Amino acid sequence: MIPELGHFALIVALLLALTQAILPLIGxxxxxxxxxxxxxxxxxxxxxxxxxxxxxxxxxxxxNDFSVENVARNSFSQLPEIYRFTATxxxxxxxxxxxxxxxxxxxxxxxxxxxxxxxxxxxRVIGIMGLISTGFLAFLLTTSNPFLRLLPAAADGRxxxxxxxxxxxxxxxxxxxxxxxxxxxAFAFAIAALLSGRLDAAWARxxxxxxxxxxxxxxxxxxxxxxxxxxxxxxxxxxxxDPTENASFMPWIAGTALIHSLAVTEKRGAFKAWTVLxxxxxxxxxxxxxxxxxxxxxxxxxxxxxxxxxxxxILGFLVVVIGGSLALxxxxxxxxxxxxxxxxxxxxxxxLANNVVLLAALxxxxxxxxxxxxxxxxxxGKISVGPPYFNAxxxxxxxxxxxxxxxxxxxxxxxxxxxxxxxxxKWALAISVATGLLLPLTLKGFNPWxxxxxTLSMWILLTxxxxxxxxxxxxxxxxxxxxxxxxxxxxxxxLAWGVAGITLVANYQEERDVRMNxxxxxxxxGYTFTFQGTTERVGPNYRxxxxxxxxxxDGKKLFVLHPEKRVYNASGMPMxxxxxxxxxxxxxxxxxxEPLDDQAKTWAVRLFHKPFIxxxxxxxxxxxxxxxxxxxxxxxxxxxxxxxxxxAAVQGA
Amino acid sequence: xxxxxxxxLVIVLALxxxxxxxxxxxxxxxxxxxxxxxxxxxxxxxxxxDRAFRIGGLVERxxxxxxxxxxxxxxxxxxxxxxxxxVYKGILPDLFKEGKGVVAEGKLGSDGVFTSTQVLAKxxxxxxxxxxxxxxxxxxxxQKSLVK
Numbered sequence: 001m002i003p004e005l006g007h008f009a010l011i012v013a014l015l016l017a018l019t020q021a022i023l024p025l026i027g028x029x030x031x032x033x034x035x036x037x038x039x040x041x042x043x044x045x046x047x048x049x050x051x052x053x054x055x056x057x058x059x060x061x062x063x064n065d066f067s068v069e070n071v072a073r074n075s076f077s078q079l080p081e082i083y084r085f086t087a088t089x090x091x092x093x094x095x096x097x098x099x100x101x102x103x104x105x106x107x108x109x110x111x112x113x114x115x116x117x118x119x120x121x122x123x124r125v126i127g128i129m130g131l132i133s134t135g136f137l138a139f140l141l142t143t144s145n146p147f148l149r150l151l152p153a154a155a156d157g158r159x160x161x162x163x164x165x166x167x168x169x170x171x172x173x174x175x176x177x178x179x180x181x182x183x184x185x186a187f188a189f190a191i192a193a194l195l196s197g198r199l200d201a202a203w204a205r206x207x208x209x210x211x212x213x214x215x216x217x218x219x220x221x222x223x224x225x226x227x228x229x230x231x232x233x234x235x236x237x238x239x240x241x242d243p244t245e246n247a248s249f250m251p252w253i254a255g256t257a258l259i260h261s262l263a264v265t266e267k268r269g270a271f272k273a274w275t276v277l278x279x280x281x282x283x284x285x286x287x288x289x290x291x292x293x294x295x296x297x298x299x300x301x302x303x304x305x306x307x308x309x310x311x312x313x314i315l316g317f318l319v320v321v322i323g324g325s326l327a328l329x330x331x332x333x334x335x336x337x338x339x340x341x342x343x344x345x346x347x348x349x350x351x352l353a354n355n356v357v358l359l360a361a362l363x364x365x366x367x368x369x370x371x372x373x374x375x376x377x378x379x380x381g382k383i384s385v386g387p388p389y390f391n392a393x394x395x396x397x398x399x400x401x402x403x404x405x406x407x408x409x410x411x412x413x414x415x416x417x418x419x420x421x422x423x424x425x426k427w428a429l430a431i432s433v434a435t436g437l438l439l440p441l442t443l444k445g446f447n448p449w450x451x452x453x454x455t456l457s458m459w460i461l462l463t464x465x466x467x468x469x470x471x472x473x474x475x476x477x478x479x480x481x482x483x484x485x486x487x488x489x490x491x492x493x494x495l496a497w498g499v500a501g502i503t504l505v506a507n508y509q510e511e512r513d514v515r516m517n518x519x520x521x522x523x524x525x526g527y528t529f530t531f532q533g534t535t536e537r538v539g540p541n542y543r544x545x546x547x548x549x550x551x552x553x554d555g556k557k558l559f560v561l562h563p564e565k566r567v568y569n570a571s572g573m574p575m576x577x578x579x580x581x582x583x584x585x586x587x588x589x590x591x592x593x594e595p596l597d598d599q600a601k602t603w604a605v606r607l608f609h610k611p612f613i614x615x616x617x618x619x620x621x622x623x624x625x626x627x628x629x630x631x632x633x634x635x636x637x638x639x640x641x642x643x644x645x646x647x648a649a650v651q652g653a
Numbered sequence: 654x655x656x657x658x659x660x661x662l663v664i665v666l667a668l669x670x671x672x673x674x675x676x677x678x679x680x681x682x683x684x685x686x687x688x689x690x691x692x693x694x695x696x697x698x699x700x701x702x703d704r705a706f707r708i709g710g711l712v713e714r715x716x717x718x719x720x721x722x723x724x725x726x727x728x729x730x731x732x733x734x735x736x737x738x739x740v741y742k743g744i745l746p747d748l749f750k751e752g753k754g755v756v757a758e759g760k761l762g763s764d765g766v767f768t769s770t771q772v773l774a775k776x777x778x779x780x781x782x783x784x785x786x787x788x789x790x791x792x793x794x795x796q797k798s799l800v801k
Contacts, residue, residue: 513743
């Protein structure tokens, strides 16, 4: 009964989404207030019904209703309750339902926090989001219904993929989707602006907080995914340039460029067409990411199903959204190209340069991700593009981006003076270069990549500090600094911190695969590892060989690690569960390979010493915090009434 | 300098920058592509001798052997038509099993043994790596055409 209720709720939601899309868009075009006023209630109603559907599916999972095919495929009676709940979005169908739910959430948020916006703008934004909702709900109902029954019911489920049974996976997909789907708001604002012809500073100001919040969620989602891969895959890596990772990274790069371009459009009225194009790009890449990961074209943990109907639907949807929005852009954008003037050395120009570098990086990732798929689809052979390509291209492109990141926030709008900038920044530059040259010598000898990484992190840190000092000179108290400024500084600092962590772990990590008998010792990075054998352990839905490895330093016992090798009951799938001893300066990481004799006394063991790896995630958290802080700046809430006429003036100019 | 000249200069510099970036990207792309060959293609001498590439197929039953050091593993990868010897040193992924699909990256030695630097982890028990499936498919097609 409950699954049928969910199915029914989904159908009602689709009808409401259609209403939400069609009536307000017609109303906005004709200036009909009654039709426009349908937008808010329809959006909120749609959200409620999608939430009911989601609740019904979650209920089926929690109550082990194995007569529902989706539950039987992806859950198991012995699965701990928390994972039975997260299994709701562990499958293709469930994750698409989560997509629709989060889209409903964003639309409802727009409907609530848009009281001060013009009616036709709100109607258009919600209408466009309604069109996207319609697409996703139709996709769910026609190709990916999560409520299909299984007759006769299965006796028990086939279990969730053991890799997904991890705390990181509990929150990674919702956060990632909050980011992906959040860019739909920026997209809807951009389309609404193109439709209405009002592409002005006010439009940019309305989109900014939404875009920043979506970006912060996406940052968090990607960081969680990386943390999960590091903890769960047992390979000690935190980024593999896997197509599924690239799928989430591409919208992130576009979103980062968009945030910075929006700043220029809002403050200076410049780059309008560019900003709109970035908003369209960011969301299109989110859809592309969904397509890549969900359609089964990739060979990875996320590609659940290989169903051509689904792939065709998403591909068609993608073509309509990207093609339609670009056509609208080509038709409308040339009419609104007036913008603020600036010289080649100004904050605008620096931000533009940074945007160009970011897009070049985006292009290189796109090429490396799509080219193998394209060749394969055309039957021109199979190739793979691995980490060497991405590292060779991405790192050199990021170096100028990070350098510009230090200069941009300190340069004046419109026209900056080069001699003035040089005199303000010469010490910072000298100290950064000195750090880059000397710091590697104190570690393990000179290494150009380490030198580059340290120089750039130091450079960002120092320029952030200079930014604070100069702002304080002008505004006096630290409490007077606006939250947007704090947010920017925090996010930049977070990136510097992350870059320092990446530099350290990439250049100074140590790794060993060894064969260890009970009582054997091995040395790594000054630590002594003693293998004390394995014991049997029975988990809720698996059996494990639990290893004991004692770690000591200079004869002093420090801690004991328990890496496990698990075999899951339902699927019979083996899994390596690494044991990690983290702290602020390093992780000690131990994973069990396989037993090398019949009595399981000798094992292949993998040992890692990962210096400063946690700085990566600390840095990411700073970026997330910076994003939320910047989006909460008070001027987004109070200054809108004052700027609406100003925006109109810009348009008239 | 007149503003028109300045604009021209900016455009020229931007184009030069984009050109350099594109050259670097395509160059890195060209030198880092990893091609895929099936055991049959390798047996026919189509695979390069100096460059890393990927192979795929099934791990032949009963072929996994360990050297006394415990970490060096030797096994045979087959596409059912042709087979090749592979050696790998290190820890194998969880789902590496006899009779199951596998993809390995490495170089072909002059002795015909493929020295693998990476054996790819796949995440699902029922899942066949697409490259391995492709190799088997090709081999079957080839066999059918031989029968005809």
